[in-house]
Amino acid sequence: MTTAAVPARTPTTGHRPGGASLLGRQVAHELTALRRSPITLILSVGFPLLFFVLLASMVGNETLDARNGVRLAQFLAPGLASFGVVMATFSFLAVGFAEARASGALKRQAATPLPGWVAIGGRIGAAMVLGLIATTLVLGVGAAGYGVQLFWRTIPAVLVTLVLGSLCFAALGLALAALLGSPQTTVAVANGLVIPLSFISDVFMIGTTLPEWMDKLGWFFPLKHMAVLFADALDPYGSGSGFQLDHLLALAAWGLAGAAVATWALRRDTDTVRVSATGRRHPRDLVARTGRPSALALLLGELGHTTTMLRRDASSVFFAVIFPVLLALVIPAANGGGSATMDDGRTLGSLFAATMAAYGAAVTAYVNVPTDLVEGRERGVLKRLHGTPLPSWALLAGRVAGAVVVALLTFVAVFVVAGVAFGVGVPPAWLTSLGVLALGSACLAVLGVAVTSFARTAQAGVGLTLGTLLPLAFISDIFVIGVTFPPVLDAIAGFFPLRPFVRAVVGATSDTGDVNVANLLALLAWLVAGLVVVRLRFSWEPRGAIGGRSAAPRGRRAPAAS
Structure with missing residues (x-):
């Protein structure tokens, strides 16, 4: 064989x-x-x-x-x-x-x-x-x-x-x-x-x-x-x-x-890789146990969710609150001290407390809140919310109101720390200051939602908001003050709403409490423009293709593939 x-x-x-x-x-x-x-x-x-x-x-x-x-x-x-x-x-x-x-x-x-x-x-x-x-x-x-x-x-x-x-x-x-x-x-x-x-x-x-x-x-x-x-x-x-x-x-x-x-x-850490949730918590169920919730309850619920979301996000807390407070201490100290006076008699500590409060409000309103919204849309959270009694106006109004609340808290924190460090007192027109801050924060929050409505992903949303906010901050009297800008940069800063917002806050927190009406009108105009864009662009679901095809309109069955 x-x-x-x-x-x-x-x-x-x-x-x-x-x-x-x-x-x-x-x-x-x-x-x-x-x-x-x-x-x-x-x-x-x-x-x-x-x-x-x-x-x-x-x-x-x-x-x-x-x-x-x-x-x-x-x-x-x-x-x-x-x-x-x-x-x-x-x-x-x-x-x-x-x-x-x-x-x-x-x-x-x-x-x-x-x-x-x-x-x-x-x-x-x-x-x-x-x-x-x-x-x-x-x-x-x-x-x-x-x-x-x-x-x-x-x-x-x-x-x-x-x-x-x-x-x-x-x-x-x-x-x-x-x-x-x-x-x-x-x-x-x-x-x-x-x-x-x-x-x-x-x-x-x-x-x-x-x-x-x-x-x-x-x-x-x-x-x-x-x-x-x-x-x-x-x-x-x-x-x-x-x-x-x-x-x-x-x-x-x-x-x-x-x-x-x-x-x-x-x-x-070799054998114990700690996996932590990278997304933010989903909003709580807004359906009441008995009956349909009122409009006020919906709005307050979304406001509470927004503030909780921002508070639990360490990066949001740092960039919107801690970072402006640090800069309000570091910049005056590095330029002669917070008690040094400027030509108009205002101290550096008081001036940079106002500009940093405005900057912190801008970060919360224009970056953090809209970014969370686009993340929720990308992860399908907004799509699931669409099946609840929460209307779009309550969702957006709650987010904007949350941005205003955090901005006001940042304002208080900055001025308290500046008061301890440099003896900065409470602004005489403090009520006017809070009103100006609320208007500017609402304006920037609406604009942030409008800008991120063009972003398909959360990363793109962060890129759009941060990529516009930080350059504008350098030419809008926040980090650099008293510098003569080239005409092109000066025109750009004058066109966008960040400089009017900062100047309005600086004026409101001065000893006289004077606010240039033109700055307030500019903020109102940008607010209206942002609302128009949001009305036209807001979507509960990611825009574009789902599995390579466009999403069918709500309430209409998608045609079967032939």
Whole structure:
């Protein structure tokens, strides 16, 4: 009996990719994911460049040394380049890692053959590429449009600072995300560290004399060391290579500390990935146990839901309340103190308390409340609400009223803290101040709903609102006051409602309580325009295709496919 020979299996010619190849592919994968997240690109790349262009347009064209062609933008570029690195590494990595862990993506990734170091290295590599792009854009636009001078002798120092700074802040970002719980908390803490530190680390302000304790605090953290390294490399009067060992060692020490904390926290968390809900709570059932609820009950119920939603979202609380309070303390302290008086006799503490109260109200009304609405539409919450007795007017009116309530609370918090820190008293026309704040908040909330009605996703909604609010804030007498803007920027700021809102709040909180009627009329006009757009555009369901087809109108059966 003969047995047929079994042919030997042909060996495959493929082979397992090496570590370097895996890392390169993972970096490419993370960069591809970045391109699909417009809000990340806006925050990491767009904002540093935008802030540089705005500041350079306002003050950067001033020539400091005609003989050498040195302009003020030469000293703005290092700080904004540092800000780009930090936003692209620290903030991006911390928030992205926290979201991946909360959604379970890290746990699923751990079950694949992909080594853990490659997964982490891919995120760090993508963040470094993003930081390089942000820095290159700031320096490139500065050199091309604002006379920023670059020097070949310091290019190696710039590259070393960029790499070491990126690694340092990437390690710190991973450590922060590994220690904190939810993505919302991570967003609040990450930005709550970066933005205030930027004001005391020569990023947003140059040539100012900080209080001694602020100066020491800035030197303790790594951001100021990186800003100083960039500044030395771009110093038009310097002659060295730009390398400063003490500042480089400070970055390395912070990076090693961050890496150690991240390693410990990730090992501790290896088997217990904490999955937290990334969405906000659904509104409570509005159907009363007995009978149909009244219109007032519906409105109050939606108002209560809105305020509860905002209170439970750590990032909303930070950006709408805590952040304006911090800026109301930091900006006056960095510009001579809150008790310093301006030409009109008003103290800096009182002035910035008013502008920061308006800014906090704008964040709540124009960004937070409309974003929650578009998230609910994207997740199908609004579609389910459509089957309840809640009418659209009660839903929208409750959201707008919630924005007004939170804005008023922010106003009180800012003035209480400014009163404790700088002796700022209660505005004499406090009732007028609250009325102006309520009108402006309602106007911006309606406009935010109108703007986000054009967004298909929550991320697009955040991009639209933040992408318009923050640039306008810089030219609408919020962060920068007493600067003569170029005519184009001045016309843009005068057209949109943020500047009239800020000026109305500033006037109402002054000793005289005078409010320019033209500012109030501008807010009313924008409010009416926003209501018209909302009336035409509001939808309970996402606009566009469902499974590739347009949604059938409510009450009409969709035709069967032939």
